[in-house]
Amino acid sequence: MKIQENMGVYDKLQILSDAAKYDVACTSSGIDRKGDGKGIGNAVAGGICHSFSADGRCISLLKILFTNECIFDCKYCINRSSNDIPRASFTPDEVCELTMGFYKRNYIEGLFLSSGILYSPNYTMEFIYQTIYKLRNEHRFQGYIHVKAIPGADQQLINKVGYLVDRMSVNLELPTAEGLKKMAPHKNRKNILRPMRQIQTGIKESKNEIAIYRNAPKFVPAGQSTQMIIGATPENDFQIVSVAESLYTNFSLKRVFYSAFVKVNEDKNLPALPGGPPLLREHRLYQADWLLRFYGFKAQELLSEERPNFNILLDPKCDWALRHLENFPIEINRADYFTLLRIPGIGTKSAQRIVSARKLGRITFNDLKKMGVVLKRALYFITCNGRMMYQTKIEEDYITRNLLNVKEKLPQGIDGVNYKQISLFDDMKFHSNPTSTDTWKITTGQM
Amino acid sequence: MTVFVCQDSIEGIFTGVYDGWDSRLGHSKVQLGVAGMDNIELFMNYIFVDSDIEKSYKVTRTICNRMGGEVYGWICQALLSNDKEKANAVYHTIVAGLSLKNGKKIMDYLTHPNVCKVFELSRNVENEVHHYKGFVRFQELCNGVLFSAIKPSNNVLTALAPHFAERLPIENWVIYDEVRKLFAVHEANKRWAIVVGEHINKEMINNLSAHEREFQRLWKGFCNSISIHERENKNLQRQNLPIRFRDNMVEFIIK
Numbered sequence: 001m002k003i004q005e006n007m008g009v010y011d012k013l014q015i016l017s018d019a020a021k022y023d024v025a026c027t028s029s030g031i032d033r034k035g036d037g038k039g040i041g042n043a044v045a046g047g048i049c050h051s052f053s054a055d056g057r058c059i060s061l062l063k064i065l066f067t068n069e070c071i072f073d074c075k076y077c078i079n080r081s082s083n084d085i086p087r088a089s090f091t092p093d094e095v096c097e098l099t100m101g102f103y104k105r106n107y108i109e110g111l112f113l114s115s116g117i118l119y120s121p122n123y124t125m126e127f128i129y130q131t132i133y134k135l136r137n138e139h140r141f142q143g144y145i146h147v148k149a150i151p152g153a154d155q156q157l158i159n160k161v162g163y164l165v166d167r168m169s170v171n172l173e174l175p176t177a178e179g180l181k182k183m184a185p186h187k188n189r190k191n192i193l194r195p196m197r198q199i200q201t202g203i204k205e206s207k208n209e210i211a212i213y214r215n216a217p218k219f220v221p222a223g224q225s226t227q228m229i230i231g232a233t234p235e236n237d238f239q240i241v242s243v244a245e246s247l248y249t250n251f252s253l254k255r256v257f258y259s260a261f262v263k264v265n266e267d268k269n270l271p272a273l274p275g276g277p278p279l280l281r282e283h284r285l286y287q288a289d290w291l292l293r294f295y296g297f298k299a300q301e302l303l304s305e306e307r308p309n310f311n312i313l314l315d316p317k318c319d320w321a322l323r324h325l326e327n328f329p330i331e332i333n334r335a336d337y338f339t340l341l342r343i344p345g346i347g348t349k350s351a352q353r354i355v356s357a358r359k360l361g362r363i364t365f366n367d368l369k370k371m372g373v374v375l376k377r378a379l380y381f382i383t384c385n386g387r388m389m390y391q392t393k394i395e396e397d398y399i400t401r402n403l404l405n406v407k408e409k410l411p412q413g414i415d416g417v418n419y420k421q422i423s424l425f426d427d428m429k430f431h432s433n434p435t436s437t438d439t440w441k442i443t444t445g446q447m
Numbered sequence: 448m449t450v451f452v453c454q455d456s457i458e459g460i461f462t463g464v465y466d467g468w469d470s471r472l473g474h475s476k477v478q479l480g481v482a483g484m485d486n487i488e489l490f491m492n493y494i495f496v497d498s499d500i501e502k503s504y505k506v507t508r509t510i511c512n513r514m515g516g517e518v519y520g521w522i523c524q525a526l527l528s529n530d531k532e533k534a535n536a537v538y539h540t541i542v543a544g545l546s547l548k549n550g551k552k553i554m555d556y557l558t559h560p561n562v563c564k565v566f567e568l569s570r571n572v573e574n575e576v577h578h579y580k581g582f583v584r585f586q587e588l589c590n591g592v593l594f595s596a597i598k599p600s601n602n603v604l605t606a607l608a609p610h611f612a613e614r615l616p617i618e619n620w621v622i623y624d625e626v627r628k629l630f631a632v633h634e635a636n637k638r639w640a641i642v643v644g645e646h647i648n649k650e651m652i653n654n655l656s657a658h659e660r661e662f663q664r665l666w667k668g669f670c671n672s673i674s675i676h677e678r679e680n681k682n683l684q685r686q687n688l689p690i691r692f693r694d695n696m697v698e699f700i701i702k
Contacts, residue, residue, distance in 0.1 A: 013665055018672040037616050037636075044610075049687070050581040051698060053674035056683030060581070063673060101662045104593065104618065105585045106611075107697075143614075262677050277677055356555035367558045 012088045013098065019068040019079050020114055023171070023227065024259045028060040028109035028144045030222025031166050039140030041103060041110075043166065043222075048109050061112040061146060062102055066090055066128055070116030074173070074184035076232050078264040079116045089118070092131040100139050110144025110166070111135070121152035129157060132164045144222075149199070151191040158195055162202055167222040167254075170195050175243045179233035182269060199224050200251050223254030230285060231261035231278040232270060236308035238299070241288050245299040248292065258285045284310040291316055294348055295341045313404060318344045321381060322396050322403075328381045329388060332363055344403075345378030365389050377403060449492045452480045453534055457526050460534045461503035463496045467538055474542050479534035510541065514550035521554055525568035527602045536564035575599055576606045582692045583607070585620060586663075587656040593620040594652060596695050604631045604641060612639040623647060663697050670698040 029047030049058040067089035068079045078085065095113070102108045113131065118124050128147060135141045146167040149158050162168055170192055174180040177189045199220055206219035226247065228240065244256045260277040263270060288310070291297040295317070302316050303309070311319045321328065321344050330343055332354060340351040353371045357363060365384050369375050379389040380399045392399070434442075449472055453463035460479065467477045478491075487493070510519050522537055539561035544553035556562050585593035593615070597603075604624050608631040611620060615633070622631040630642040693699040 010665055010668060014668055014672050017669050021673050021675055035613050035616060040615060040617065042614050044580075046577075048577070048581040051670060051696070052684045052688040053670060054681065054684060055674045055676075055678040056680040056687065057674075057678075058687070059670065059673060062669070098665070101658070102666060104615065105587070105662065105666075105697075106581075106583050106595070107666050109581075260678070262675060279678065353555075353557055356552075357557045360552070360556045361558050363558065370563050371557055 007088055009094055009098070012090060012094070013064070015086055015088045016065045016068055016090065017063060019116075020063045020065045020112075022078070022259060022262065022264075023063065023112075023114055023148070024057070024257050025112070025146065025169060025225055025227060025255070026058050026060060026063070027255070028146075030254060031144075033142065033166075033221075035142050039142045040100070041141055041143030043110070043142070043144050050106070050108055060109045061144065062099055062108045062110070063112040064090070064095070064098075064114075066095070066113060066115035066124070066131065067118050068116045069118050071119065072117055072184070072186040074187065075265065075267045075269050076173075076183055076229060076261065080265065083265065090131075092127065092134050095131050096135050096139055096141075099135060100141060103141070103143055108143075110146065112146045114148035115150065117150060121150040122154050122157060125150045125153035125157045125161070129161050129164075132161060136164050146222075149195045151187055151195065153195070155195075155198055158198060159202065162199065162219045163217050165220065167225065168199055168220045169225040169227070170199075171227045172243075172247075173227070173229060174233055175228050175235045175240050176233070179235065183232060196224065196226070196251050203252070224251065225253055225255040225257060227257040227259055229261050230258050230282050231273065237281070237285065237288075237310050238303040238305065238308040240285060241292070241299045241303060244285075244289060245292055256289060258282050258289070280312065281310070284316060288316045296338050314400070315344075317342070318377070318403060322400055325394050325396060325399075328394055329383045330381060331383050331386070332368065333358060333385060343378050343381050345374035345376070345381075347372075448476055448478060448490070449494060450478045450480050451494050451496050452482050453496045454498050455481050455483065456498065457523060458500060458503040459496070459498040460526055460537065461506040462499045463534060464506050464538050464541060465499075465502040466494075466496050468542075474539070477538070479538045481531055481534050506541075509545070514541075514544045514553055518544065518551060518554055521565065521569045524572045524606065525565045527606065528568040528572045529601050530568055532564060533568055536561045536568065540565045572601045572603065572606070575601050576603045578692065579603055579607055580610055582688075582696060583611070583622060584695060584697050586652075586697075587659045588651065589654045589656050590651075591619060591656070593618055594623070595621070596623045596625055598625045598691070598694065600626075602627060602629075604629055607631065608633070608639040608641070667698050 027047045028043070029045060031043050032045040033043040035042040047060060049060050051059040053059055065079075067087070068085075069087045069089065070077075070079045070081055073080045073082050095111070099108075099111045103110070113128060115124050115128060118127070128150075132145060132147065135145070144167075145165040146169070147161055147165045149161070149168050149170045151170060158168075172192060173187065174183055180187060180189055202219045203223065206216065209216040210218065228243070230240065240258075247253050247256055260279050260282040261271070261273065262277045263273055288302055291302065292299065297320070302320060310316055314322070321342065327342070330339055332340070337351055337355055340346055340354060341348065346354075350372045354363060354368070354373075357367070357371065362385060365375065368378070368384070375389070380392050380394070380402065382388070449470070451463045451467050453459040460481070463479045467479060470477065482495070507519070510522065522540070525533055525537060540553065540559075543556065543559055543562060544550045547553055547556075553562060554566060557566060579597055579599065583595050583597060585595045588594055602624075604622060607622065611622070612633055617635050618633075619635050620633050624630070630645060631639060632642050633639040
């Protein structure tokens with residue numbers, strides 16, 4: 001383990017942002033806050049994306065670890081204690097300077113501070129508290145701060161930090177307790193769920209106090225989130241979605257993040273993943289997550305013991321619709337909001353617009369297109385004033401084939417088909433120059 | 448068909464709305480155009496309208512009273528856009544709104560073609576403003592001023608300045624619109640303002656402060672190291688961050 005003395009800020013930033021990149025929580029959303037005129041910064045509820053990295057993800061916060069030294073040896077983590085990588089730590093002053101300098105130039109929306117565990121969870125959490133305290137009180141920073149609670153840290157420390165930050169989260173890491181025990185033997189489920197429960201209670205109590213006394217201090221106002229690694233352990237999609245659903249109902253989380261497993265360590269317990277990180281699976285899980293939160297679906301409706309994994313070719317909502325064709329076709333001018341949401345091609349905004357515009361007149365297919373409904377998908381499932389757009393059979397195979405023609409771009413070969421039917425009319429560019437006899441025949445009119 | 452040609456500003460177009468209504472020609476026979484944006488057509492009667500503050504105040508008051516502040520916000524945003532149909536769409540939307548019993552609901556009436564157009568224009572402008580809130584990059588100059596340049600398709604400075612005025616109240620900052628040659632200026636602890644007619648002083652712009660280069664280097668390094676190689680997807684990056692924004696963004700400028 002190399003410990004470099006007197007490392008410059010640039011090198012520290014390189015190491016500690018590289019170490020933090022697998023924590024995919026990236027949003028700066030959840031709270032509206034005005035600046036007080038004497039400090040610097042405000043917060044916007046929808047979040048603002050300041051840039052996008054080469055892997056397409058949004059950069060909106062200064063995402064760093066306070067230190068990448070760690071006493072734990074979790075198998076999936078690049079910072080595990082048995083890895084021989086350069087280790088570095090920031091000082092609280094350096095973090096504050098970086099945050100203020102970047103924020104002033106509008107590079108970031110705020111700070112995301114996580115950490116490896118130096119000596120003990122309490123020791124590390126104390127450092128994090130000092131940094132955030134300086135940032136809020138000495139530098140008068142009023143932008144967005146997201147902090148990771150260290151599992152195993154003292155309740156009082158978590159409490160103190162909670163009054164200074166906007167969002168606090170604890171990583172669940174693996175969906176099940178067995179998975180966690182296999183991959184991260186130093187962590188246990190209790191140490192992770194206890195701070196989550198504490199933060200949840202703190203948020204609720206704080207909201208009650210604010211209802212009574214408006215200027216009461218706010219505890220973690222932007223809510224809580226967590227993260228799970230997908231693909232490192234053999235849980236199926238149904239188990240993962242069920243865990244997410246129970247987190248939303250029992251812990252009142254704002255978001256659950258899914259991180260496709262990237263193989264950074266060689267270890268006999270880690271899967272080989274020849275196809276690279278499971279990006280399509282992660283994408284389907286995010287689609288299902290949205291369905292749970294905004295579309296009124298339950299985990300049981302999307303998947304079950306008999307069908308534990310998502311359809312590769314179709315998104316979960318289309319898949320549900322095709323399995324439940326008895327609900328369709330739905331009349332646009334009459335159905336209520338939640339029924340409209342179940343139609344493939346109609347999202348929350350389109351459904352709201354339809355419900356508002358209905359009050360002022362009948363809606364036709366042309367109007368639907370202007371309101372943002374994806375008619376190419378929806379036309380198989382809706383009627384407008386009693387008529388469908390084209391005569392279609394409400395039958396599973398027929399609609400599936402047509403939907404797949406409109407499809408999203410899937411990686412080639414993923415549906416098992418590695419060949420392609422060619423026809424005479426494909427432009428294969430079989431070029432060869434005409435022979436002299438052919439040229440002569442053309443000029444004399446014989447061809 | 449009479450076309451009232453207005454100047455390209457909120458006062459100008461509202462004056463056109465006032466004149467169009469006042470002319471009593473019948474709403475189906477009136478169209479509004481913006482000076483410099485339209486082709487001249489045959490069989491149209493062109494009337495050129497001078498901006499009049501009084502008339503535009505009257506129209507503003509009518510809209511706010513009969514249709515509410517939210518609709519007024521939508522209309523003003525639509526007027527910031529770069530589309531030549533904007534004046535006509537706004538005129539007919541106002542006409543439709545004043546004919547409803549509850550004017551506040553006019554923007555729900557998306558089956559009306561002109562209301563739909565105003566809705567689209569407004570959304571277009573709003574999206575661009577939201578993009579710029581993230582993509583504006585300030586550079587600290589030697590005299591302590593934070594300077595930034597942008598190249599927007601729509602006239603977004605008016606919508607962008609209040610956000611930064613609240614975020615950086617104790618700083619001096621300037622945002623320069625390269626396309627329209629406008630400046631949004633904010634002095635520390637004072638209100639922001641739009642400045643027209645000034646020219647940019649190129650030497651002052653390139654006179655960066657001592658720490659500025661170091662912070663730019665740190666930021667470029669950060670953007671590189673935060674990306675996961677195994678998930679590299681330039682197409683997705685380009686879809687989220689179109690190339691037209693990148694000229695003024697530090698991390699994409701290769702020196």
